[in-house]
Amino acid sequence: MIIETQMLIYTVLFLCVAGMVASLFVPVSRQGRLLAWTGCLVSIGLIWAGVKSLIFGYTFTQSLW
Numbered sequence: 001m002i003i004e005t006q007m008l009i010y011t012v013l014f015l016c017v018a019g020m021v022a023s024l025f026v027p028v029s030r031q032g033r034l035l036a037w038t039g040c041l042v043s044i045g046l047i048w049a050g051v052k053s054l055i056f057g058y059t060f061t062q063s064l065w
Helices: 005-022 028-056
Strands: none
């Protein structure tokens, strides 16, 4: 199953927001670990989107106006 590059970028943005919001609900002692795990998931998503764009040529375009 091929996930579109634009969907991967939306997933990355969702993970960033989810990590920030989740850090509000966990104890202070666990916030660092939560944000580290979320950051790792975000970086994996960005790497996958980049690899897919470079190797397979799947890119997306978004009109500005």
